Every structure is written in structure tokens, then in C-alpha cells.
Amino acid sequence: MERKKALITGITGQDGSYLAELLLEKGYEVHGIKRRASLFNTQRVDHIYQDPHVENQNFVLHYGDLSDSSNLTRIIQQVQPDEVYNLGAQSHVAVSFESPEYTADVDAMGTLRILEAIRLLGLEKKTRFYQASTSELYGLVQESPQKETTPFYPRSPYAVAKLYAYWITVNYREAYGMYACNGILFNHESPRRGETFVTRKITRGLANIAQGLETCLYMGNIDSLRDWGHAKDYVRMQWMMMQQEQPEDFVIATGVQYSVREFISWSAAELGITLRFEGSGVEEKGIVDKVDGDLAPAVKVGDVLIQVDPRYFRPAEVETLLGDPSKAKSKLGWVPEVTVQEMCAEMVREDLKVAKRHALLKEHGHDVPLTVES
Numbered sequence: 001m002e003r004k005k006a007l008i009t010g011i012t013g014q015d016g017s018y019l020a021e022l023l024l025e026k027g028y029e030v031h032g033i034k035r036r037a038s039l040f041n042t043q044r045v046d047h048i049y050q051d052p053h054v055e056n057q058n059f060v061l062h063y064g065d066l067s068d069s070s071n072l073t074r075i076i077q078q079v080q081p082d083e084v085y086n087l088g089a090q091s092h093v094a095v096s097f098e099s100p101e102y103t104a105d106v107d108a109m110g111t112l113r114i115l116e117a118i119r120l121l122g123l124e125k126k127t128r129f130y131q132a133s134t135s136e137l138y139g140l141v142q143e144s145p146q147k148e149t150t151p152f153y154p155r156s157p158y159a160v161a162k163l164y165a166y167w168i169t170v171n172y173r174e175a176y177g178m179y180a181c182n183g184i185l186f187n188h189e190s191p192r193r194g195e196t197f198v199t200r201k202i203t204r205g206l207a208n209i210a211q212g213l214e215t216c217l218y219m220g221n222i223d224s225l226r227d228w229g230h231a232k233d234y235v236r237m238q239w240m241m242m243q244q245e246q247p248e249d250f251v252i253a254t255g256v257q258y259s260v261r262e263f264i265s266w267s268a269a270e271l272g273i274t275l276r277f278e279g280s281g282v283e284e285k286g287i288v289d290k291v292d293g294d295l296a297p298a299v300k301v302g303d304v305l306i307q308v309d310p311r312y313f314r315p316a317e318v319e320t321l322l323g324d325p326s327k328a329k330s331k332l333g334w335v336p337e338v339t340v341q342e343m344c345a346e347m348v349r350e351d352l353k354v355a356k357r358h359a360l361l362k363e364h365g366h367d368v369p370l371t372v373e374s
């Protein structure tokens with residue numbers, strides 16, 4: 001039997017890399033679209049990269065961009081994929097306020113470009129389409145927990161662009177009978193999470209502080225509440241959604257919610273640091289109360305590790321998100337395997353390894369890259 005072919009946009013991102021691994025394990029031929037960048041941007045998939053000169057290659061990267069219809073059409077024509085996973089996006093909510101038009105072009109129009117390419121190439125009965133929809137669609141929440149039928153109220157240019165992408169996916173399903181579905185995914189993280197998303201910013205920042213590479217972590221709204229899961233669990237569900245007889249949209253979440261403040265405390269605890277939060281609003285500080293063992297030799301009781309900085313507040317915030325994954329559980333038997341606390345510990349451990357290497361470099365007089373923005 002011929003192996004199935006999948007095309008992943010955003011393959012160099014967090015989810016794209018885990019999904020590529022999963023599909024390769026399942027015997028797929030995996031194609032991915034990577035953007036041209038002035039420096040290499042394939043770190044997350046380098047371990048599965050295959051030399052294009054080898055025979056029977058089952059992992060192929062194509063240069064492309066979601067803003068370029070002719071490029072997308074050509075790649076889809078060439079690959080003739082059985083499944084397209086549209087994970088590519090300008091995915092940072094805060095950045096979307098800085099670059100709203102670009103975000104709309106890539107996140108909204110990019111989705112339309114792929115759907116149109118599939119249709120124009122006459123592949124609408126062959127090629128299945130997955131759209132990376134988001135809990136950000138719920139924004140100013142109208143009902144809690146949020147499920148597939150909860151009304152949307154997007155609160156950022158990112159979320160508004162993703163709203164278009166959600167509905168155009170539904171529309172192509174209804175209008176042309178395409179197998180097109182939305183995974184409405186709540187926040188999911190991992191050691192491969194981009195460094196400017198809140199969880200990774202915390203685990204990386206605190207690991208650096210513990211190694212004496214930085215002194216303070218500047219945060220935005222630490223009272224924000226999120227339903228966090230592990231990216232590996234979530235890409236499994238992306239694939240499961242594409243194997244049904246009929247295409248349907250699903251919420252993917254854990255059903256448990258915590259604050260950014262709690263995530264900071266777990267990360268600190270993993271490093272052997274106990275923090276006390278003092279003040280309120282913009283004056284809030286996380287002060288060290290206790291240091292255990294030798295994990296944090298650079299940190300002393302009384303140090304200020306966390307400071308709230310209004311520059312990280314968003315013009316419109318999504319204060320609280322909590323998903324109801326009952327449909328995914330009852331219809332597909334999907335349940336997340338990793339708890340948020342286990343995931344946080346894994347992220348801290350991985351970032352600590354890197355911080356230790358950087359500390360060693362610094363000790364020997366080398367510069368180390370440390371900037372974390374957003």
C-alpha cells in the first residue's frame with residue numbers, strides 16, 4: 001500500500017515538529033513548508049531532517065510562505081497530499097497588536113489560500129484539511145467552561161484573523177463538501193515552546209536566574225488564567241480528528257485552569273526556590289523566601305526575581321480561558337496524558353540544562369544570548 005502523504009505548514013514551529021515526528025512514526029511521507037530566513041530556523045526538526053540525496057526520502061522540506069498563493073498552489077500540486085495540517089501562523093497575540101495587517105494576511109488569508117489551492121487543483125475530495133484554531137476565539141468569554149458551541153468574542157488582531165480562518169474552514173466544508181475541520185486548541189506548551197510565550201519565558205528566565213545569568217524576570221499580567229496542556233498530547237488529537245468518517249470541529253483542552261502566578265511558583269519550586277508575591281497590580285514583585293539545596297546558588301533570600309512591567313500588558317487582554325474537552329473524550333477517546341505540573345517540571349529541567357551550559361561558557365569568557373521580549 002502507498003504511504004500516506006501529509007503536508008504541514010508551520011513545520012518548524014512547536015506543534016509542527018511534534019506532529020511531523022508523530023506522522024513519521026505512523027509511516028507517513030511528511031512534507032513541510034519552511035520560510036526562508038537569513039539564519040537557520042529549522043532547529044526543532046533538525047533531528048528528523050533527511051539529506052535530499054538519499055533515496056526513498058520520507059521527510060521533505062519546501063520553501064514557502066502563507067502569504068504566497070502561487071507558491072502554496074505549486075507545493076500542493078507537487079505533493080498531492082492526503083492531509084494538510086495548517087499550523088503556520090504569526091502566532092503571538094501581543095505581536096499581532098504590533099503587526100495586525102501581516103497577522104491577518106498570514107493567519108486569515110493564508111488559510112483561504114490553502115483551501116482555494118486544494119479546490120482549484122481539484123483535490124477537494126482527496127485532500128483533508130486541518131485548521132489550527134484557537135481558544136483565543138473565545139476571548140471575552142461568554143460561557144465557562146468553553147465548548148464547541150460557546151459563542152466567540154475575539155480580543156486581538158490575532159484572534160480576529162483566526163476567526164476568519166475558522167469560518168472559512170467551516171464554509172469550505174459546507175460549500176464544497178471538503179473534509180475540513182477545526183481543532184480549537186487551548187494553550188499547549190513544551191520544552192520546544194517559543195521563548196516569548198509566557199510559560200517558556202518563565203522556565204527559561206528562572207533557570208537563567210538560578211545560574212546567575214540574569215537577575216530579574218519582567219512579566220505582564222500574572223493573574224491571567226489559562227488551561228495549559230502538553231503539545232505532544234495535542235498533536236495526537238490533531239491527527240485523530242483527521243481520521244474520522246465525517247469532519248467535525250473539536251475543543252482540545254485539559255479542563256483545568258491555573259494562573260500565570262501559579263506557573264511561576266511551580267517553576268521556582270522545581271529550582272528549589274520559594275517565592276512570596278508582594279504588592280498589587282503594576283507594583284507586584286516575587287521575592288525569594290527560601291532557597292533549598294544547591295540548584296540556585298546565584299539566588300539569595302530577599303532577592304526580587306519577578307517584577308510586573310506594564311510594557312507586557314496587552315491593549316485588550318484575555319483574562320481567563322477554561323476548555324471543556326468532553327466531546328474529544330466521548331467521540332474520539334482522547335484524554336491528555338501529561339499534567340501541567342509535570343510539563344512545567346520538564347520545561348524547567350530542559351531550560352536548566354541550557355542555562356548550565358551558558359553559565360559554563362560565560363565562566364570561560366564567552367558571550368551568551370539572553371534577551372527575552374514580549
Ligand code: NDP
Binds near residue numbers: 010013041087133194
Ligand atoms: P509557533 O509559533 O511555534 O510556530 C508557527 C509556525 O508558523 C512556525 O513554523 C513559523 O515559521 C510558521 N510561520 C509563521 N509565519 C509564516 C508564514 N508567513 N508563512 C509560513 N509559515 C509561517 O506556533 P505553535 O506551533 O505553538 O502553534 C501552531 C499553530 O497552532 C499556530 O497556527 C497557532 O496560532 C495555533 N495555536 C497554537 C496554540 C498553542 O498554545 N501553541 C493554541 C491554539 C492554536 P518560523 O519557524 O520560520 O517562524
Ligand code: GDR
Binds near residue numbers: 313
Ligand atoms: P496566549 O499565550 O496569548 O494565551 O496565546 P502567552 O503565553 O503569550 O500568554 C498567556 C497569558 O500570559 C500573560 N502574560 C504574558 N505573556 C507573555 N507572552 N509574556 C509575558 O511577559 C506575560 N506576562 C503575563 C498574557 O497576557 C496572557 O494572558 C497562546 C499562543 O500560542 C496562541 O497562538 C494560541 O492561539 C493561544 O495560546 C491559545
